[in-house]
Amino acid sequence: MINEINKKFVECKICLTLMEVSEEAKGGICWRCLQSMVEFPKEKINTVKRSRRPKGWQLMKRFVDKDGTVYEKGKNNPELKGKFPPTDVESILKERAKRKREKKKKEEMEIAKRNKRLMDSGYAKKNKNKK
Numbered sequence: 001m002i003n004e005i006n007k008k009f010v011e012c013k014i015c016l017t018l019m020e021v022s023e024e025a026k027g028g029i030c031w032r033c034l035q036s037m038v039e040f041p042k043e044k045i046n047t048v049k050r051s052r053r054p055k056g057w058q059l060m061k062r063f064v065d066k067d068g069t070v071y072e073k074g075k076n077n078p079e080l081k082g083k084f085p086p087t088d089v090e091s092i093l094k095e096r097a098k099r100k101r102e103k104k105k106k107e108e109m110e111i112a113k114r115n116k117r118l119m120d121s122g123y124a125k126k127n128k129n130k131k
Contacts, residue, residue: 054092063087 009018012030019030029037057063058074064087065071070080 052089054089054096057087060087 008021008023008025010021010025010027011018012033013027014029014033017030017032019028021028053063053065057071060071061073062084063071064084066086068082068084068086070077070084072080
């Protein structure tokens with residue numbers, strides 16, 4: 001045992017490396033040796049199963065699952081089960097992708113317009129000469 005500035009150190013019982021421990025401890029095993037003793041689980045523990053519902057389905061006014069279950073703003077409504085056709089998830093995903101492409105294209109056009117205005121005004125040329 002070595003005492004340095006109110007800290008207690010002991011040697012690992014297996015690899016003999018020094019490790020910091022509490023005042024009550026008399027000995028111990030370092031984290032590396034302990035990790036080598038324990039097997040990792042073969043399956044992932046915290047795997048999240050992805051549902052076949054689109055993002056934001058809880059916020060939709062009405063969402064009908066493939067089995068006919070009707071959800072209104074994320075709450076199950078068993079009285080309406082089987083009375084509506086299933087919501088077309090593919091079309092929702094395609095529509096979102098289209099909106100995303102259009103938004104990106106619009107932003108790129110705005111940037112190009114701004115850059116062109118700067119070049120036409122001579123602002124960029126003036127600042128380039130200052131450097």
